Amino acid sequence: MVKVSMKYKVTINIVAWMIGILLLIPLFGLVMASIRPFSEVVSGWWILKNAHFTLENYIDVLDRGFARNILNSIIIAGFATILPLLVSGMAAYGFTSFSFPVKTMLFLTLVAIQVVPQQAVIIPLLKLFRDLGLYNHMYGIILVHSAFALPWTIFFLRNFFMSIPKDYEEAAKIDGLGSVGIYFRIILPIALPAIISVAVVQFIFAWQDLFFAITLLRPENWPASAGITKFVSRYNPNWGQLTAAGVLTILVPLLVYVALQKYYMKGVSGGIKG
Amino acid sequence: MGGRKDYLTKDFFILMTPAFILLFIFIVYPILNTFYLSFFKWDGFTPPQFVGLQNYEKMFGYELFRTSIKNNVFLFITFLPLVTLLGLAFSILLHNKEVVGRNVLRGIVMLGMVMPLTVVGIVWMLLLDPRSGIVNKIIELLGGSPRAWIQDPSTAIYFVLLGSLWAWLGFSTTVFLAGLEGIDKEILEAAIIDGANPWQKFRYVLLPLLKPALIVVVTMSSIYILKVFDLIFVLSAESPPLYLSVLAYLVYYEAFFRYRWGFAAAVATFLTIAVFVFSIGMLKRMIQERRVE
Structure with a gap:
């Protein structure tokens, strides 16, 4: 030494x-x-x-309806975490346990899609949202967030599933369980730490979104990350309200981060590295 | 990667279908459709009109497109080396066992990453404010003259740079730290016993071992800064901050302020291609290491 x-x-x-x-x-x-x-x-x-x-600034900001924006954030980020996790866990297990034609190609496409900018989809999405009546509905933006979460969450979870010894599955197969059953009863409980990592990263990520919020929702349905911009002024800012809204906006993701820091770090460094 | 060959089962389709329906409707189809629409003149309401390559021709001669490219390039060449080097330096520091409270410091460096970029923008508006900002106060103390950093179009870009750096430094630090933790300590100790000085140890032992982390940091940071949008949007209260326009902002401006959806689709296609170009290196490495099979 x-x-x-x-x-x-x-x-x-x-x-x-x-x-x-x-x-x-x-x-x-x-x-x-x-x-x-x-x-x-x-x-x-x-x-x-x-x-x-x-605390006057906080009272002013809440009087101006910012509580609604926070609530919108909780709803959008919450569902935009649960839904993709449900879907991507299943697909990740499908990728792990089956071998099928074009699998490598499909997986590669999935990895490449991770980097797509939100602007690359917005124009067709707006038309689609208008046609399907999804515009200005929270479930519309939740579906979009969920789709964008799939590539990296599938990738992350597949890597974790690959590390689970095959013995567990073999035992379950003898008991007559199908793949769906094996996934939900055997794999999912073992994979809980990985699921939490993905959930924390995705929740904070969805909470941060601005672009889909301002393009797919009207201001009354904006989450806090977008709603806060109504307090901004480039030349004459009301610092008190602006910063109070800022603190309120970061409160929830900060608490989630502090409580689950270990999982968040794993999610950030593992999700991209694989 | 092995796996069962009997994929034509009900279970297989139950597992895979939901993900691929979502991916197709909300990502794959829209990307292809954006590309298709970039050959049309369209305001989003009346029927689209085929114009061939006109949108692209118009784009390259368009003043605002050039401004956007200029801003994107400036941010890229300043942000990328800074975020990489600072992340590397900070991760080496935080990896050092002699530093007290390393976990707290790791937590602090990640804080910017947890916040929405609109709030990051507000924080830096406060710090860079011409009247009450701490940055100007420090400059005055050092004998310099204060500036209206954000309101002056010639310096506003530094606001975007600083905000992006503060928000993304946690990422580069964390990835390098994970890389450092994966390195066998005996290799480093062997290098010291062999008489390597700190620089040699860094250059010939540490850096090659950190190459995978370096590729991830450079790729993801390139993509991150190419996609920058929120820190520009946050300044748009009075009027669109066009002097700060970047490609991602230009798509938004053309689609939502000028209703030139076909033209916006052409800019979006250009941005998508740029992003893909910078991710090729990482994808190639993943294929080489057979990580995608």
Whole structure:
């Protein structure tokens, strides 16, 4: 082993934590601006001398109907997590346990589709939504989010399923279970950690969406990520309301992240790497 | 990858069909249809009119398209090296056992990734504000002159760059960290015993072993910055911020402000092709490693 000097140890700790604090300052600013009066924000939210704290901005933002936007986010991101997980888990198991013609081609296409920009589908989708009466309905956007979640979730789950020993399936087959039965009764319970990873990443991802929200829904049905833009002004911003809405918008994904950080990290690094 | 050959069973179709119906209706068909529509003049309401390659010809001569390309290129060449190098440096730092509270720091670096980009935009509007922003205050303290970063079209692009970096640094750091954790410690210790200095150790031992992580970071970051949209949209309260237009924003602007759906489809097709070009490297590697079979 190489011996570490005290000086080295102190230096890298200072550097690491300075970067950490630097990365936290923006978030600190967001919170401070949301709980202090406008005048104190303008003269510097980082000045803590004579600071006054207020929840008025939060009350104003909720009065302007932002609670509805948060609720929309919960509904959209919630269902846009459950539905694709149900569907992609099944398909991932199909890919794992069967071998069929064009399988490799199909799988490759699936992987390639992962990178498609949302703008590549929006024009035909709008026409489709108009024709099918899906425009401005939350289940419409939930279906679109679900479809976009499939490529990476199938890929991620298939990789996990491949690591499950075949013995489990063999035993179940002797008991007379079909593939669907094996998936739901044997594979799914074993795969729970992987399912949670996928769920956390997908929930946070769906919560962040802006483009599908503003194009497929009218403002009254916008989730918080889109609804917050009504508080923005490039030249004359009301910092208090703007930042209060910002804090409210990140509250749910932040809690999910803090509670399930380990799963989130696995989902992010594993989903893309495979 | 093995698997049963008797795929013509009810169970197989129950497992596969829902996913492929969703994928076809909401992704595959729309992509192909966008390509098809790019050869038409269409306002979204009256019947489309076939115009051949006219949309593409118009696109390349269009001022706003050039602005968008210019912004996309600027963001690409600044964002990509920065997010890669900063992520690499930070992951090496966080991998070091001597750093106290590594898990907390890992959590902090990911925070930007958890937030919607519209909120990231608001955070940076606050920091870069001409009157009350901390960035201008720091510049003044250092003897520089404050600027209206976002309101001035010549500097507004830095807002997009900073926001994207802060939001995406967590990704590159996490992928590099996963790569570092997968490296056998004995290899690194052997290099030190062999007398390698820190730079040699990094260049000849660490970097080759991190190549898979590097490919993922470069590919995903390229695609991420090519698709940038939210940080531009968030500035559109008073008027569309056309000086900040990028390809993804141009599609939106042409479709929703000017109702030129055929033209927007041509720009969308161009963007899709660009994104695919940058993902080829990673796809090729996946095929080589037989990870997609």
